[in-house]
Amino acid sequence: MKTNTHPHHPDITGEMWTRMDEIIANGKGQPGSLITVLRECQEVVGYLPSELLSHISHGLVLPTSQVFGVATFYSFFSLTPKGRHIVRVCTGTACYVKGIKEAMGRIDTTFDLKEGETTEDRRFTLEGVRCLGACGLAPVMVVDKDIYGDVTSNKVINILEKYE
Amino acid sequence: MNKIRMQLMLCGGTGCDSTGSERVREALLQEIQKQDLAGEVEIVVTGCNGFCAVGPVMVVQPEGIFYQKIKPEDAAELVEEHFLKGRPLKRLFYKEPGSKDIIPKMDDIPFFSSQMFRTMRNKGLIDPEVIDEYIARDGYFAVAKALTEMTPDGIVDEMLASGLRGRGGAGFPAGMKWKFAKQAQGDVKYVLCNADEGDPGAFMDRSILESDPHAVLEGMIIAAKAINAHKGYIYCRSEYPLAVKRLDIAISQAKAYGLLGEDILGSGFDFDIEVYQGAGAFVCGEETALMRSIEGKRGMPRPRPPFPAHKGLWEKPTILNNVETLANVPQIILKGGEWYASVGTETSKGTKVFALSGDVNNIGLVEIPMGTSLRTLVYDIGGGVPKKRKFKAVQLGGPSGGCVPEDYLDTPIDYEAIAKVGAIMGSGGAIVMDNRTCMVDMARYFMDFIQDESCGKCTPCREGTKQMLTILENICKGKGRPGDIERLQELAHVVGRSSLCGLGQTASNPVLSTLRYFREEYEAHIEQKECPAKICPDLVHFEVVPDLCKRCGLCFKDCPSDAITWKKKEVAVIDKDKCIKCMSCYDRCKFDAIL
Numbered sequence: 001m002k003t004n005t006h007p008h009h010p011d012i013t014g015e016m017w018t019r020m021d022e023i024i025a026n027g028k029g030q031p032g033s034l035i036t037v038l039r040e041c042q043e044v045v046g047y048l049p050s051e052l053l054s055h056i057s058h059g060l061v062l063p064t065s066q067v068f069g070v071a072t073f074y075s076f077f078s079l080t081p082k083g084r085h086i087v088r089v090c091t092g093t094a095c096y097v098k099g100i101k102e103a104m105g106r107i108d109t110t111f112d113l114k115e116g117e118t119t120e121d122r123r124f125t126l127e128g129v130r131c132l133g134a135c136g137l138a139p140v141m142v143v144d145k146d147i148y149g150d151v152t153s154n155k156v157i158n159i160l161e162k163y164e
Numbered sequence: 165m166n167k168i169r170m171q172l173m174l175c176g177g178t179g180c181d182s183t184g185s186e187r188v189r190e191a192l193l194q195e196i197q198k199q200d201l202a203g204e205v206e207i208v209v210t211g212c213n214g215f216c217a218v219g220p221v222m223v224v225q226p227e228g229i230f231y232q233k234i235k236p237e238d239a240a241e242l243v244e245e246h247f248l249k250g251r252p253l254k255r256l257f258y259k260e261p262g263s264k265d266i267i268p269k270m271d272d273i274p275f276f277s278s279q280m281f282r283t284m285r286n287k288g289l290i291d292p293e294v295i296d297e298y299i300a301r302d303g304y305f306a307v308a309k310a311l312t313e314m315t316p317d318g319i320v321d322e323m324l325a326s327g328l329r330g331r332g333g334a335g336f337p338a339g340m341k342w343k344f345a346k347q348a349q350g351d352v353k354y355v356l357c358n359a360d361e362g363d364p365g366a367f368m369d370r371s372i373l374e375s376d377p378h379a380v381l382e383g384m385i386i387a388a389k390a391i392n393a394h395k396g397y398i399y400c401r402s403e404y405p406l407a408v409k410r411l412d413i414a415i416s417q418a419k420a421y422g423l424l425g426e427d428i429l430g431s432g433f434d435f436d437i438e439v440y441q442g443a444g445a446f447v448c449g450e451e452t453a454l455m456r457s458i459e460g461k462r463g464m465p466r467p468r469p470p471f472p473a474h475k476g477l478w479e480k481p482t483i484l485n486n487v488e489t490l491a492n493v494p495q496i497i498l499k500g501g502e503w504y505a506s507v508g509t510e511t512s513k514g515t516k517v518f519a520l521s522g523d524v525n526n527i528g529l530v531e532i533p534m535g536t537s538l539r540t541l542v543y544d545i546g547g548g549v550p551k552k553r554k555f556k557a558v559q560l561g562g563p564s565g566g567c568v569p570e571d572y573l574d575t576p577i578d579y580e581a582i583a584k585v586g587a588i589m590g591s592g593g594a595i596v597m598d599n600r601t602c603m604v605d606m607a608r609y610f611m612d613f614i615q616d617e618s619c620g621k622c623t624p625c626r627e628g629t630k631q632m633l634t635i636l637e638n639i640c641k642g643k644g645r646p647g648d649i650e651r652l653q654e655l656a657h658v659v660g661r662s663s664l665c666g667l668g669q670t671a672s673n674p675v676l677s678t679l680r681y682f683r684e685e686y687e688a689h690i691e692q693k694e695c696p697a698k699i700c701p702d703l704v705h706f707e708v709v710p711d712l713c714k715r716c717g718l719c720f721k722d723c724p725s726d727a728i729t730w731k732k733k734e735v736a737v738i739d740k741d742k743c744i745k746c747m748s749c750y751d752r753c754k755f756d757a758i759l
Binding site for chain 1: 178179181182183216217219361362363364365366367370371402403404440441442443444445446457458459460461462463478519521522523527528559562593595597601609610613617619722724725744746747748
């Protein structure tokens with residue numbers, strides 16, 4: 001069967017393929033399962049390389065155009081590799097008013113890292129996210145799963161230095 | 165057996181969690197065990213308390229004493245002094261920012277005392293992960309009433325009588341929606357809950373889901389009974405992991421109790437709920453786009469009619485209500501629509517939750533009766549603007565809304581009254597801005613947001629917002645040209661009138677409302693190439709005023725780009741070529757010597 005042959009990809013191990021085949025099998029034939037399958041596969045690999053998207057489209061028996069269309073529509077999905085640490089800065093209104101722009105400027109001057117980019121050493125990926133709903137702590141930054149509040153331009157570098 | 169004499173309601177909402185409430189819980193637990201109080205004092209981790217600004221917060225019941233900004237190091241003293249010896253710890257009491265008064269009890273704090281809790285009645289009082297605590301506060305009584313005593317028509321009539329309007333933004337009467345979906349033909353129907361809270365600056369839905377998830381489930385079950393649906397989805401943002409987790413727990417507990425699933429309460433009625441996680445697209449807050457997204461497609465809106473009440477998810481009759489709307493339903497069914505409508509104005513009934521944030525002292529969630537003035541919201545509850553700065557405007561309704569300036573602060577909170585001053589009720593984000601906010605930059609910010617989130621399906625929204633953004637960016641960079649204001653107005657008119665969905669139709673509101681009240685700021689940017697609020701980097705140059713400089717060197721220490729030269733007892737000097745305009749020095753100078 002075609003779904004059992006896996007395209008070669010340096011970032012995807014055999015064990016990852018096994019896990020993803022299970023995810024795809026669960027979603028097969030279920031209307032509306034595409035977004036869930038993409039999410040779960042992204043959790044396994046860290047991002048969605050185009051070889052993987054083709055594989056998913058075969059597995060779910062969906063047009064490749066639809067799979068790519070959905071994967072590129074939603075900001076949650078990434079077709080490029082991410083850094084070891086995902087830095088998500090909130091660009092919601094409250095954080096904006098309280099100075100997240102200045103903090104992002106400081107990140108750029110220190111790490112040469114702009115919104116949507118990954119540092120060359122894959123240490124950080126900087127993402128601007130829409131309101132995290134923690135406006136009480138504005139400006140807010142989330143590094144991996146740690147939430148930091150009151151991230152002014154003075155504090156932001158000290159926080160990031162902790163992540164290697 | 166020991167009797168619990170004290171309950172510590174520790175907030176475990178996202179706000180307090182990030183300021184360390186979990187570490188506080190561990191420390192408290194350790195100290196309680198050390199003092200051998202485990203049988204007498206109990207820690208309850210609750211959902212969001214609402215007063216996020218001073219977190220982590222904890223309310224000690226039954227006394228009602230409110231502790232703020234608790235650190236793990238405080239645990240030993242707190243347990244020994246208060247819980248063992250009965251002497252509340254004054255050090256951690258709330259202090260009123262203006263008067264510096266110390267207020268020990270939660271109910272006496274102005275932030276809480278002007279509020280009326282209906283939607284958020286259980287916040288901070290129950291453990292959201294334990295269904296029994298919800299049931300103990302009359303939880304699922306409304307489901308029992310709706311399923312065993314009421315007809316679908318009776319439920320819809322009660323909803324119509326309540327006057328409850330959609331809390332997601334548009335304000336369409338919820339009862340009407342239900343009525344249309346009830347009348348629609350079809351054996352398969354759906355109830356959807358919109359938990360894709362995307363407006364920046366709005367976090368009431370997150371808080372409700374985290375602190376009282378069962379109220380939303382209950383509202384959905386009642387809605388399902390009204391229209392005879394057997395399947396429901398909660399479309400929740402993936403940015404809200406805690407909300408998703410608590411919903412999953414709540415659903416499995418409700419199923420275990422026979423309150424969800426097949427034959428609910430033995431009434432023969434079946435209804436099941438599934439949580440569907442969004443994947444990050446603001447436009448999915450629009451109802452038809454949200455349904456497309458659940459179908460696993462790109463979340464793009466489609467023209468209406470047909471309305472979702474007739475053709476919604478999978479082309480079946482569907483009702484979609486927002487989290488806050490649904491959380492109101494159980495009490496309306498239990499206490500009656502008339503009770504609900506007893507509060508509010510002529511056209512807007514009940515209460516509304518606002519997420520108060522920005523440049524305001526008391527940041528957090530606030531529930532107030534409709535008809536309360538914006539001034540009460542900003543000053544009495546919000547405690548005014550901090551750092552002795554001046555109030556400039558309050559932004560309501562997120563990227564579809566507008567700014568309300570000082571002169572209109574006495575406007576009552578009411579769908580129509582707010583629309584009249586150029587803003588919208590929206591989902592309830594209220595962002596206070598002080599005189600250090602540039603209104604042109606604000607308009608640019610929202611246009612950037614909308615332009616980025618536009619799904620690209622219809623031309624006016626896709627292209628029009630892009631053109632408006634370009635004009636606004638140019639104005640902020642000092643490249644504004646005469647006629648730009650008129651061009652913006654014309655584009656705003658076209659985009660507003662001809663866009664397919666609400667996103668584009670309201671996209672110009674932030675521009676139009678700032679033009680209406682702060683036109684002179686636009687003119688200053690375009691004609692004098694000046695940013696009066698000193699925000700737009702290209703129009704600002706920082707300089708030290710020698711006469712005002714106290715030679716303290718604080719600006720020098722804060723400068724990240726070595727642009728400031730300073731020696732002891734000498735006036736600081738800013739090198740304009742090296743300056744990155746980060747405003748560190750401007751903020752740091754206590755003597756207003758940097759201009």
